[in-house]
Amino acid sequence: MELKRLKEQMEPGHLACAGCGAALAMKLATKALGEKLRVVIPASCWSIIVGRHPDTTLKVPVIHSTFEVAPSIAAGIRAALDALGQKEVTVMVWAGDGSTYDIGFASLSAAAERDEDIIYVCYDNEAYMNTGIQRSSSTPYGAWTTTTPYGKRKHKKEIIEVMKAHRIPYIATATVAYPEDMIRKFKKAKEIRGFRFILVLSPCCPGWGIKESETVLISRLAVESGLFPLLEIEKGKLSITHQPSFIPVKDYIAPQKRFAALTEKDVREIEELVRQRWERLRREEA
């Protein structure tokens, strides 16, 4: 399998919690992108995961950014690389959902609108995990966080729709339960010029209330329940890259403690969201 042949860019010794979806996601992403890379990491769990000086888990150059401007730092690096004639080097932002959906939203939108030649990855664990599980605008309906102790009453922001409105050349979603799909998308993104956006659903064991051994399972259930569609949008054209089997939403929700207080009505609310979303996706794909 190709996965094994690709060179490892992440070494043992990272500082993530056991079972961290975001750590697994980085391992796959950097395998796909190779060593000619710059990784820009805004404030997030990954500010910690990468390691304390002098240790680093990544074999590629990393630059830490403040919370809200990683795409702009990446744009500066891109411009400098171009000036130095190093066009073959990929610049990747590796940001959490807090940066992406909330505090860095302006700089993300601006970099996308300028069509900066960078890959922007949001590893989405659906809350501010590094600061101890607070809600973000990516936190899903009904989920417990420390700032939504009775469950969030709003649906998560449809970031893919938002990015689509920017008319960027490439958008994709991926998750760690489908590594071949994810690697293929990162490799494809690497060959495209302009602004590329990849959303990677990344289960967080303490934040979602799941077991360390359940990361891959939960990310598979997210896809198979239809809650997290695996898709690609190339130059505006949508394709679904994995047809889900539409298992009951409940099967995804039940193992996660963050959804413990959900009522039947809440579940129906989420089912309705899934139904509407797929109706739209089918329409768009046709």
Added chain:
Amino acid sequence: MKAVITGAEAVAHAVRVVNPDVISAYPITPQTHIIEKLAELSERGEIKAKFIRVEAEISAIAVVIGATAQGVRAFTATSSHGLLYMHELLHWTAGGRLPVVMAVANRAVGAPWNIWCDQQDMLSQRDTGWMQVFASSAQEAMDLIPISYLVAERTFLPVMVGLDGFILSHTAEPTELITPSEVEEFLPPPDYPLRLSHHDPFTLWPILEPNLYHRQRYDLFKDHQKALKAWKSAFKRWEEITRRGYRAVETYNTEGAKAAFITAGAVSDTVKYALDNLFKNEKVGLVKLRLFRPFPYDDIREICAPFEKVIVLDRAVSYGAEGIFSQEIRSALGGACPVQCCVISMGGKDITPEEIAAVYEKASKIPEGVVIWS
């Protein structure tokens, strides 16, 4: 060659000659003319720099941080609220030891809104780890750009070049244009040892445990102190090449003077005019602070200790205390000479020579420590 140009045009000309690879900025009065000019030059292909038109000042400085960390020279400019909006990344730049140069057209800060000149914007960023110099003419604004790049690239500390909003940024004066050959002789190409590279990959700015962090901050502190020397040698070298000399602290009419005004920026010329025309009976001098960070303690002590008093004309205030320059001068002099603080103009209030004379009168009648609001 001489040209009649504004301070903004003077800065743009200097940046054109220094020839950075990346420029990023966001419009704000009164800085806008600097970047409009640079955007035009970039668009016409007259400078090699890529001009990145960002959505906010915090991104402008972020672009410059990214480009500099990748090893090329970069430039930005701003004013007032734009500078305040950069605040978090001002710390990031200096802590990251990036030799960035930024022009700041000094302007008041709100609320209430005010677009005119004072120095509250830059002085409120005093403790971010940036070096700060002030220009008092278009010529100085121009010259201070290459000088600042040299010092920044020697010390790995960023520099803000302050020029009075409108008074300098928008006023045309005869200015000697610096030439590419002068700058080439003066400023070697950038060579940053810590640039990002996949041949020798490392992580820039990872978490430092407390003892190492403390040590890193000590280095920043020490290097600021050492930078004084770098400024002096850069000024000297610039003078050798262009015959225009600068000092960390400059004086006018101070020989044998019993008192002196202390200023920074374009108000210095108003004071000079007042001294020449309205102080016939009394020998009063002018001390011009060019370099504010690192603070030239020794020069201030040496120059000011013989005076019976100094009157500091402040255009930035630490509310609940006094004028910011006054505080600094007072701490430098440590009682060697009385320091009187006069907040001369906030938000562009006119400063006339007559007012300077009146301030002197007033200062002679009140005790040290009472802040004059002129």
